Amino acid sequence: MVYQFEAFLQTLINATLLGGVYALLCVGLALIFSVMYIVNFAQGEFMMLGMYAAAFAVAVFSGSSTGVGVLGILGSSALSGVTLFIVGVLIYSILLRPIIATTKSSVRVDGHYVQLTLTLGLSLILSNGALILFGSHPTIVKTPLSNSSWIMNLGPMSIFVNQMRSLTFIVACIIGIVLVSVMTKSRLGRDLIATADNAEASTYMGINNNVSYVIAFGMGAAITGLGGALIAANNPFQPYIGLEYVVIMYTGVVMGGMKSIKGAWIGGMVVAYVQEFTGLLLSVELQGASIFVVFLLLLLFKPNGFFGQIVERA
Amino acid sequence: MLAINNIHASYGKRIALNGVSLEVGDAAFVAVIGANGAGKSTLFKAISGAIQYNGSIAFQKKSIDGIEAFRRARMGIVHVPEGRQVFKGLSIEDNLKTAVRSRNAIANWEMNQELIYKLFPKLWQRKNQFAGTLSGGEQQMLALGRGLAAEGQLLLLDEPSMGLAPTVVADIFDAIETIHQTKNVSIMLVEQRATEALSMCEYAYVLRSGVVVAEGNAIELRNASTVREAYLGISSEAK
Amino acid sequence: MLNIRSSLITNCVVIAIIGMVAVAQFTLTNNYYISILNLTLLWAAFGVSWNIFSGSTGLISFGHALFFGYGAYLIVYLQVYWSVPPLWSLPFITLGGALLGLIIGALLIRLEGIYFALATMALPLIALYTISWLGLQELAVRRVSDSSLRFMQFDNPSDYVWFSVVILITVIYIHNWITRSALGIRLSSIHQDSLAAATSGINVKRDAIIALTISAALSATVGSLYATFIRIVTPESTFGLLVSAQALVVAIVGGVGAVFGPVLGALILIPLSEWIEAVVGGQLFGIQGVLYGSAIIIAMLWMPQGILPPTTGILYFINRNSRANLFNKLRKNNKRYTELYANLLRPNIVTGSGAKIGFSESEQGINIIDNLECSPEITIKNVKQRDGILEVNQLCKNFGNVKALQDISFRVNRGEILGIIGSNGAGKTTLFNMLNGIIKQDSGNITIFGIDTGKKSIHAIARMGVGRTYQVARPFEKMTVTENIWVGAMSLYSEGQVAHSELKFRVDNIQKLLELTSVCHEAVGGLPTVKIRAVELGRALVANPDVLLIDEGLAGLSAEDAFEMVRLLKKVAAFGITTIIIEHTMNALLELVTRLIVMDNGKIIAEGVPREVVARPEVIEAYLGKGWTEYASD
Secondary structure, X not given: OHHHHHHHHHHHHHHHHHHHHHHHHHHHHHHHHHHHOOOOOOHHHHHHHHHHHHHHHHHHHOOOOOOOOXXXXXXXXXXXXXXXXXXXXXXXXXXXXHHHHHHHHOOXXXXXXXXXXXXXXXXXXXXXXXXXXXXXXXXXXXXXXHHOEEEEEEOOEEEEEEHHHHHHHHHHHHHHHHHHHHHHHOHHHHHHHHHHHOHHHHHHOOOOHHHHHHHHHHHHHHHHHHHHHHHOOOOOEOOOHHHHHHHHHHHHHHHOOOOOHHHHHHHHHHHHHHHHHHHHHOOHHHHHHHHHHHHXXXXXXXXXXXXXXXXXXX | XXXXXXXXXXXXXXXXXXXXXXXXXXXXXXXXXXXXXXXXXXXHHHHHOOOOOEEEEEEOOXXXXXXXXXXXXXXXXXXXXXXXXXXXXXXXXXXXXXXOOOHXXXXXXXXXXXXHHHHOHHHHHOOOOEHHHOOHHHHHHHHHHHHHHOOOOEEEEEOOOXXXXXXXXXXXXXXXXXXXXXXXXXXXXXXXXXXXXXXXXXXXXXXXXXXXXXXXXXXXXXXXXXXXXXXXXXXXXXX | OHHXXXXXXXXXXXXXXXXXXXXXXXXXXXXXXXXXXXXXXXXXXXXXXXXXXXXXXXXOOOOOHHHHHHHHHHHHHHHHXXXXXXXXXXXXXXXXXXHHHHHHHHHHOOOOHHHHHXXXXXXXXXXXXXXXXXXXXXXXXXXXXXXOHHHOOOOOOHHHHHHHHHHXXXXXXXXXXXXXXXHHHHHHHHHHOHHHHHHOOOOHHHHHHHHHHHHHHHHHHHHHHHHHXXXXXXXXXXXXXXXXXXXXXXXXXXXXXXXXXXXXXXXXXXXXXXXXXXXXXXXXXXXXXXXXXXXXXXXXXXXXXXXXXXXXXXXXXXHOOOOHHXXXXXXXXXXXXXXXXXXXXXXXXXXXXXXXXXXXXXXXXXXXHHHHHHOOOOOOOOOOOOOEEEEEEEEEEEEOOEEEEEEEEEEEEOOOEEEEXXXXXXXXXXXXXXXXXXXXXXXXXXXXXXXXXXXXXXXXXHHHHXXXXXXXXXXXXXXXXXXXXXXXXXXXXXXOOOOHHHHHHHHHHHHHHOOOHHHOOOEHHHOOHHHHHHHXXXXXXXXXXXXXXXXXXXXXXXXXXXXXXXXXXXXXXXXXXXXXXEEOOOHHHHHHOOEEEEEEOOEEEEEEOHHHHHOOHHHHHHHHOOOHHHHOOO
């Protein structure tokens, strides 16, 4: 009995810490969708690139064989974020800007297919390109933190709180708070929300929607990339890892109501809980499938999510 | 302030404007009236740059054809669209702030804020509430406030009374009158409600099926049966 | 003429394919090249199967790997664990694939755009995880010593190629047949505008599910053939995203909706990718994915429709010689048929006797049309109050805070032309959308012929006899005038209510009536507005509706065009079709309608004889603003 309760608590802690970073991943996707209505198939690849960027930064700037410490993690994550921002801006400007007119002006479904298919192509290029550049062997950002845990002793139970994951969680929360502040208190955030809300009216206010789109896409890529960099220390990764996570991101975003950033945050946390508790109650192999099943059920029964507004306006 | 010369515009095959010309002087109050489908909103969209058109539009004696919409807004053409179109995810105050962009707007922000909240006390009460929670009338007030805060030279008001209850409509029109008297800005008002529009403006154009069928001082048009014909399509003889 | 030519082309291309393959078989000695040939054929077949669903309906599936992988895994599984020779299991796998497609279709087809695409993407990945969980990571088929046909293993690799050719040819002919059938035409109209298709009486969901069922069955077969060729299956290679992407990319590059599109696409991409893989694949592991991704992006940015234009079989369908004479005889004796039409016979106002448009058996039908051509002055006599055929009772609808409709009640009598006018936001379009079933009311009911339409779907209401034109015209732009009008009749044809030959007659007559004969072979997208409106009208008319809803048929027209339109509408009205027309400009309407209803802010504020209603002060003020009658001095 005690053993089960301990396992339950352990899973709870794990899930919560994991949830923070899943939330970040989802938020990046939601930001892009809410501002520009682009369903980005390649978001998982942004995460993957973030991971490799972090690994690269660590390899270049740290010679240590035991891996980097807190500063190193923070630095490499920051670098990932910046890199992915640039990547996002470039990708938007070159590939997506030409088709954005079709997605926004056409109410009908065709517009969505164009960007879904296009970003699918992008996903293929990025994941296989990474395969060519980096090879297929799993990489990881080495840090002693990932193997160290604090131990909470609650009576007869011992709960392990992984240090790296805790750091991840804290950073994710900080970024979340920063993002919310930027979106609600700064001029940039105001303009982004205005564009997201009503692109025509924002034009009348003198807002250049295209700038909003570029920045939103870059930020979305950066946030997801940063999330990836944080995961990179705990999980080994290879170029195809994006595909595993893209469904996690979509599940979280759909659950939160596709246009809601706060909803995406909550959705990401919920996905983490589902995943960890599936692992506890069923089996580890089914963890992956369980998220897909949840995703499918969501699409079938609650496509508008639980927290957001209705996406398709009458 | 504004000179429109023979513009044509269509949505696909649907002709919306079929050769419209008009003028708006500095600090003038001009109304454009007509029934639905006459092309009034299309006219505004052409002026603010939201749609393409053939013909020429000159703002402050310079041609603006080909200039992108958001730039026209920054030049001082402030379009307050029909249907309110406030930013539902932003608070009232933030909504107003989105309009504050140009040097003049920033300089006059304090003063404009005072004016807006004086005109619309309800907005002051709810200034931190999300615009999505406001009633239709309050949203219209907010839209007008946004137009004010932008501190432009030409204010395009598109059917501010649409879908609002009569008492609210009265408030809105009072506010518009006050704006006209207080600020040195040209106002173009598009309205279906000919009575109110003609009682406020100095000069008016009557639009029907994309063409100007009549124009003149407000007083002249008041007596014209052309207005009724333009709306209802029947001459008084048919009665 | 055209149908013969297009059949000839199809057959020629098929023979050319067989010829090319035969030549390749005999000249290629290198097994590697033969296997590339085989893969090209298989992926082409997969692409065509995908096209049968996604190319036809426009619903892009990102998860056809589900069916492919199912076929691949099952055929190997059955052989390895149950010792079933592949050739025997193949037909059952195909049937199973159809069943799978049916189930998936029933589940997913109701999803909107992106959600549908995401759901299709998720499905094969679920299968992938499940297979891994079941421990079936890698299944391999052992070499069988005698290369017997039933094990589908051959010493000579070129023997595989014959199998692949057969499946490719089969799939091509199936797709071709579909495009020329009634199903194909319905699918094509769904692709272009699913809402307009629904209001023409087409059961969109059902047709899409049928397409998916066929597509799934064929994809499963291709997957099985692939597995017997490669002889080893892994989750990634059969259910992976790259597999789904390959079906997509060959079709997108070659031509979405073109029968030979995926063949062309496969011909270009497969050898290219295999060649690149061979040359640099060793160092650049993953180059194939980059190639496919690039092909997709290039196609999407510059050629989203692909190289070949979509195949349409509608002309073939229209012009075919119907074996309908036999049908006609059967119909004449069919009780249900005569009953149906007895109910729908309507008194003709001009001649006073019963007649229907284009009714081949009715001499009077033809006469009336001729008469109309000669006498442009048509007076519409007062229609006595008869049975109301459409009744609206206390309809209410709110959109959030906005009261779109408040307690709307009125009745439409048989043969009337009712006009509903009101300014923007008065609720007219909302009302129309409710009459069609596009949106549902919050309270109140609508009855047509005494039957409540509350629970019925859009196409069911259309079949009850409600036809409609749209405010922003929704013709099928890429189809010609004749084709557009035919679509309007598809539901009747498919139900067997109307024979092909009679439909032809009907379409011809409607074209004559609406003065479209001169442009009947032109694509609608390029016609002037009045003609487009007339086409929409024709499409609604061919199904012989009892109630015709015309949504702002005069809006956006110049004065002369509006006059034209009114003239056409009068001709239509002369047949006694009950018409409801909504407008916001009164001019033209006043000459046309027998009764007028004025709406404002969701309520009815006046009803009665047009000229009298329009002079009422409350109506004037609804338009011009309160107090106009005092304000204006004239």
